[in-house]
Amino acid sequence: MKSDLPLIYLSLLVGLLAVAGVLIIRQVWKTRSTEMKLAKLQGRLTTSKGNPQDYYELGGILLDKQLYGQAAAALKQALKSKDLEDGEPKAMVHNALGYAYAAKEQYDLAIRHYKDAIQEKEDYATAYNNLGFAYERKQLTVQALKSYEQALEIDPSNSTAKKRAESMRKRIMPTAVKS
Numbered sequence: 345m346k347s348d349l350p351l352i353y354l355s356l357l358v359g360l361l362a363v364a365g366v367l368i369i370r371q372v373w374k375t376r377s378t379e380m381k382l383a384k385l386q387g388r389l390t391t392s393k394g395n396p397q398d399y400y401e402l403g404g405i406l407l408d409k410q411l412y413g414q415a416a417a418a419l420k421q422a423l424k425s426k427d428l429e430d431g432e433p434k435a436m437v438h439n440a441l442g443y444a445y446a447a448k449e450q451y452d453l454a455i456r457h458y459k460d461a462i463q464e465k466e467d468y469a470t471a472y473n474n475l476g477f478a479y480e481r482k483q484l485t486v487q488a489l490k491s492y493e494q495a496l497e498i499d500p501s502n503s504t505a506k507k508r509a510e511s512m513r514k515r516i517m518p519t520a521v522k523s
Contacts (some may be wrong), residue, residue, distance in 0.1 A: 394421075396428040400437055407444060414445040435464035440472045445480050454478045461478060469499040476508055485515050 385402045388394060394402075398421035406415035419441040421472035428434055442457035458475035462468055489512035494504035 396422040396425040397401055412444045412447045416441060430464060432465050435461040437466050442474055451478045451482050467498045469495045470500055473504055485512055488512050
């Protein structure tokens with residue numbers, strides 16, 4: 345039994361190293377793929393005029409990379425395009441642009457774009473969630489609660505809106521909740 349112990353430890357170590365190796369390779373592959381897509385989009389957009397989808401994809405990649413200023417610029421380009429369809433496509437761009445501004449702590453601009461997203465697509469629960477978040481950051485608790493409640497009307501199973509709405513209710517009526 346004592347002679348099997350080193351073999352067990354060695355097997356365990358090899359197994360852990362194999363798992364770590366697979367995880368590292370997956371991350372490298374994902375990063376490489378994203379970087380190639382980014383380079384392709386940037387190359388296409390510098391040599392020719394892109395379509396709104398290209399700018400939206402570029403903005404999304406830049407948001408993932410936490411390059412919020414560059415993402416905002418790309419998303420603004422998507423909004424400027426005459427080819428951008430009204431409704432859901434435009435709402436998605438406004439929501440992403442609002443996210444970029446919120447990440448830069450420019451909550452007034454974020455709120456404006458979230459509202460524009462909702463105007464384009466009235467049943468956009470994600471935009472209502474994001475609007476609630478921006479209102480929270482500006483200490484506008486009542487407006488935040490209304491936004492989360494609107495998100496819940498659209499999507500009753502929205503766990504983020506449920507948690508945040510409950511938190512806002514506690515802030516508004518702390519004594520009523522305790523009683």
